[in-house]
Structures are given as structure tokens and as C-alpha cells.
Amino acid sequence: MSDPAEVEHRRQALRDLSRRGFLTTTAAGATAIAADMGHINALQSEAVTKQLKQNDTRVILLWLAGGASQFETWDPKPGAKTGGPFRAIPTNANGVHISELLPQLAKRMQHTAVIRSLNTRIADHGGGASLMETGRVRDPGLDFPDLGAVVARELGRLDSQVPDYVSLYTSTEGRRKGTSGVLGSRYAPMFLSDNMIPLNLAQLDAVSSVDHEDRAALRDVFARKFSKNRSSAAVDSHMSAYQRVRGLMASEQLFNVENEPAEVRARYGPTQFGEQCLIARRLVEAGVPFVKVARAWWDSHGQNFETHQELCADLDHTMSVLLDDLSERGLLENTLIITLGEFGRTPRINASLGRDHFANAWSCSLSGHGIRGGSVYGKTDPEGNTVVDGEASAADLFATVLQALGIDHEHEYMVGARPIPMADFGSSPINDVLA
Template identity: 35%
Template sequence: MNHLCKPWEHRLSRRAWLGGMSAAGTAVAGGLPFEAVLGDELAKAKKQVLFVWIDGGMSQYESWDPKINSQFGGPFRAIQTSVSGIEVCELMPRTAKIMQHLCVVRGMCTQDNSHSAGVPRIQRGDPKNRGVTYPFFGSAVAKLIGNQGTGLPAYVSVKPGSSGFIYQDAGFLGPQFGAVAFGDGKPPENMARPESVSEADEELRQSLRIKADERYRLRRRPGSAEANGYVFESARELMRQQSLFDLSKVDPRDRERYGNHEFGRHMLLARRMLETGITFVKVTNYGWDTHGDNFNGHASLMPRYDQAFASMVEDLHERGMLDNVLVITMSEFGRTPRINGHVGRDHFPEAWSLAMTGRGVKRGLTVGKTNAKGTAVEGDAYDIGHMFHTWFSALGIESAKVQYDNHGQPLPIAHEEMHAVKEVLA
């Protein structure tokens, strides 16, 4: 049996993209309006999330949980961070300097060691099987918090490759809560109003569209009509915010700090999106499935990650935005302790790490630990359900009480047998 990943496992197909676009335009959200029972507190302050998705599986040994001088420790040194007693791999020197802002969870133990099942399972919070497809965390936040009056999409994704509307992320919540994806950090095509169309003509067109919407609404379920209107309104607001995507207008020193590479540019765009007020920004970085040549691979990948991630956290801190923005950086799993014949590490969900900072999170600490060789979690192990509870709590959402209403079916927003990790919460 070949355990190696195929390239297409990491790709969004054109068919899926087209399907998403079609769903965004025409699909029915599927029933009654969704009602989440949210506390008053939620409405008061702006809450945002930056979700940095390291697709393929970052090695915990070569990042957050080095095990030097051990059987599986690998060739790299550990370095001291800005927090006494916490060390990280030498491949992340800039992140080491901002450890006072970070909370590293070293006790992750999850259930799935394949990409195809693991990626959605992790990003949907791996709830109990209720016969429905749960939303990705981004879609959940889009539903529970919304766009907070910006008019912009509540959930956007900056990723390599193609653009589109990733309705699949929303699961049973319906397409309105899917991700608007900006492939290669570019704005959607044909976003600008053509010069041949005057502003007045554009307004006329929109009023016609709104009337058509109203007629559409009369013959459709309310959720469906809302999704339709939402897509149009978001597109219009994006047309007004086009300068967001023009990184040439950004201070060159910022471009330098984030790095002249794909991930750096995407992270810089993400910062601008957070500054604009978008609720949930996901940045995806590919290429981490290092079954072969893991160490040279991480030696090349980690500095780019380190540069852009540390710059982002520094900037959010300097702007006072860490009080509002919950920052999460993670993969679908870690990588195996044992080093295979291709000098690579394979998939390892049994003991791995993620990191977070910002809103509602204690800073300058590690939570959970692995044994001396990194082969197992020692003490409390945390599944992704624990993290969903923790993240919702950090955002002020009472995850044990708040429920989704799926056509009258109440559904917990996170695994009901798990709980928030108190050590993480401020």
C-alpha cells in the first residue's frame, strides 16, 4: 500500500470551483433562517479571526516542539525564545522573539492521519456524527458573528491557486457562509465597473437587480434569497475596496518584512483585510507534506513561514489588534517521529502542536506536552473539539450553550463531550 500523498489531494478541482460558483449564485440555503442563540456580549465588540492553515502537515519537531539529542529529534538545534524556558526550533528565529505573544499547544492528539479525511475533519471540529456536514471554523464564525456591518464577506480565504466561492466549507449552514477565495491573493476577475458603464447606469442596474431579488424572494425560502442577496452585496462592497489588493501601495518596508514570496504577500494582504474589518481571514500555505527530504524541505519552508507569521503578529500587536483578533496557526496533523528512508516524516496525528495568540488567549506559554522522544502526549491530550470550544470561548461565544438551528434540529457548535482548555483562555 502506498502511503504517499498524491498532488491532487491538495488541489481544489476546477469542477469543484465551478460548482461552488454555481451554488453561490443559485443554490438554496435549505430551509428556515438559521438562528444561533448568541449572548448580548457578542454584539458589542468587533471580533476577528486570522486562521493560518499550513496545509500538508508542519513538523512539530522542526517548529514548536523540538526534541534535540533524541532518537527522532532531527538535525536542527533548539533556540531560546523571548519567554524563559520555552524553546523552539532554530528554523523560526523571528517567531522565537515574539513568544511573549504566543500560546503554543503541544498536546494535540487527533483522530485522522489522512489528508483527504483529516483536513475537513479538523476544520469542521470533528463533532459527533449527526448525519449532517458541519461547517468549517471559518463558516461557523461567519454564521455566529457575521460580517459586523462591514458589508464585506464575513469569511475570506487567501490561498494559492484558483479563486472562487467555496460553498462546501459551510456544510449545513448553507452557501451564504462559505468562503470567498482570493486565489493567489488577487481580486475576483471583472470586479471593477467597466468604463463603458456609468455610475448612474450601475445604480439603475442594481435597483433592477434588487427588484428581481424581491420577486425571487417571494417564491423561495428566505435563506436562499438571503444567500443570493448577500453574494451580490458582498461583490459590490468588494468593488469599492479594490485598493485592498494592490500591494504596490503598501509601504515597501512592510513588503520586505513579510517577505518577497507567496506566503509573505498573502499574509500582508490578510493583514490589510483584517484592518478593513473582515471577520474571518484564512491564509493557506501549501507544500508541507514532507514525506521526502523533510529536513531540507523545512529548512526552506520554515524561514518563509517564520518571517511572515512573526511580522503579522508584530503588526497586530503594534496596532492594538491582538485584543480583537484571534490568531490560530495549525495543520491537519503533525509529522511522524520516525524518519523514513526518503529522509522524510509521515503523517502523525497522535502528538503534535499548534499555536495561537490574540483575543481571549493567554500569552507567553505552552500548554500540554509530549514525552522526551515526542512519540506521545504526556498528561492531558487535546482533540480538535477541545480547540473549537477554546476558540469559541476566546471569541466570547458560550460553546456549551450556543447551538445551531438546522431546520429545527438543534446542533451543538462543538463536540459536546469536549470542553474549552482553560489554561489557554485569558
């Protein structure tokens, strides 16, 4: 029934297990776990960071949930009827001006490209978010994965000891979980909504470390016996899911900002967005391919300018620190930072001094890996009502992002019998913003 080598392998595993079981006191088990943690920490060493630099690209998506105003960020129109009260300020990129609400980012435009000509048409939260998360209009019957899942799949390693896709979504409307769609739950995000540490990552106090480790080893012995002659993707996924448990548990420490030196934490600042971006930096540093940090609440139907004073201050400071920190660690050239939301905001200022939903002419930014810093693509009219040059769709943006990451945007996933390209049909990358 079973071949002798396999039986011997299992016997040996059991012998190892018993030996450890019989010999161990808690100390030995603790050492084993410390070794696991060491593996994660090792990723922070210079040698590993360098290796990461050569091999791996990462994405941090700063999701401006609710829809940030392009006027108060990347496409200011000072003096126009629709322009609002803020000034435009020069940046360190020649001739490029952005809103005065982003003074620190203005000094770091060598990293950043701005796209000012998104025309994505869909201006309701659900539809807009779905469009900008997946790069295509929601199509019943086609459960297309979002950008995070695509990147997790294309850039993640199968044997990864860290999560592939982490979504920090503690404060925003709708708590959109993200979807791995047809790629399956292997690429679904590790989703944080209430706590800064993912669910079920920490070991229960009631289970000793020795037991936790040893029982996993014994489970593995029984599991291998079962799965040896029952090869299927589903059975294999069960096996690899359990194999990733201990590594992921070690990555719990990645979510703990207390592990960062006080000066680094102080640099990111006290806001939740700051802390989450610090976690994002820790995660990409350890090899997580895609981290989404959602920052609410840009849906400024009332008091648009005050809202942006608060939120842009947060974005400006935190993103600047993130760029500096990644750059100092040599990680920025391998990390693409995207600022994006479901849409922009209306040129018209309403009676509550708010701006409403608007998807016909808005902006986003791309920084870091694969991006031609200091570039601006596309143009809106003087009042920001329409795109007058370089109109780009959600699909074009996706093609651009994938291209920047070195992923063929025309590569197709088979969905049932339908071949579906990663960036929607008819899209093309915006080469002007690519390095």
C-alpha cells in the same frame, strides 16, 4: 394591492435615479464609487480602528497544509533519536523552547500559546483536514460548517460591506475550498485559488461606472416591488446578496497590496505567503472576521529538514511581521492567529530523510486575542511518540478557539432536527492557554 407609502418610496427612488441618469456625466458616477471606496478606506482610520478594537474580534488562520512537523516547530526534541538535526532555542517566555527554525517567533512568545498535546488520530490528508477544519469527524448526513463559516456567522455583521470569510488557497494540495455546510452559502468563503483578487469583484470595462451603479438601483426598484409581499429567507438572501455587491467591489482594493506603502510590503517580503499575510492584515483591518491563508507544502515525506528550512523561514518571518504589524496597529488584541494543519509528522525519520503523517502527538499555536501569551499546554514523551500530559482533541481545540473569541462553544446549531453544538460533544476548552 400596494400601500401608498411603498409606492411613493419607489417613485422617489426612480426620480432620484432618473435625475442622476439625466444629469450625470461620468464624473458624477465616479464620485459615487469613490465614496464607496472611501467607506472601506475609512475603516483604516484611527477612530474606526479603535471602534473595531472594542467591538470586533477577528481570526487569521495560517493553515499549514500537508502537515508541519512539530519537531521542527513548536515541540523540538534536540538530541533525541527522533529529534532531527535542529536545536531548540530559548524564547522570551520563561522556560519555553522552540525549534531554532523559528528564531523571530521565539522573540515574540509573549503573544503566543503553544499546544503540544493534540491527539487527533486521523492521519490521512482528507480526513485530517476535514477534522481540523470542522473540529469533528466527518459524519455522513451532517454537513457541518468549518471554523471560518462559524466565525463568519458569529462575528460577521449582516450588513457587512466586506466579505465575512476569505480563503487564500493559491498553493496547496487538494485546494480545499472550505465549507459553510448547513449554514448555507451566505457564509461560504470567498475563495482565491488562482488570482490574488477574487473572481467577479472587478467591474467589466465594457460597463460604465454610471450604468453599473444606476442599473443596480433600477434592479433594486423592481426587486423590491417583487419581494415586498413575498417574504422568505431565500428571497431576502437574494436581496442582501445584491446589496452587498458594491461594497464588496470596493473591497477589491483590499486585495491589492500595491496600495500598501513600499516599506510595509518590503517588511512582509517577497514570498507569496508574505503577500497573502499582508492581504490578510488588510482584510482584518477592514473588518473581515475570518481570513484563512493556506501555506503549502509541508507534506515532507522526503527531505523533511530542508523543506522545513524553507517553509519555517517563511512562517517565522511572515508570522513575526504579521504579529508586529497587527500589534503596532492596535489590532493584535482583537485578532486571534492560529497555526494549524491537518496533522503533524512522524517521530521516525524515513530513508528519504522525510517524516510521514502523524496525528497522535502534535502541536499548534494560538496568538493574540484571548490567549495567554507565553504559555505551553500539554507534553509529549521524550521522543515525541505519545502525549503524556494534557491530551487534547480537535474538538477541544475548537472549544478553545471559540472560547477565546467569546463564542459559547456549547451553543447549538439546529441541523434538521438535530441540535449540534459548535464544538463537538464532550469537548472542553483548554483554559490554561486562555487569557
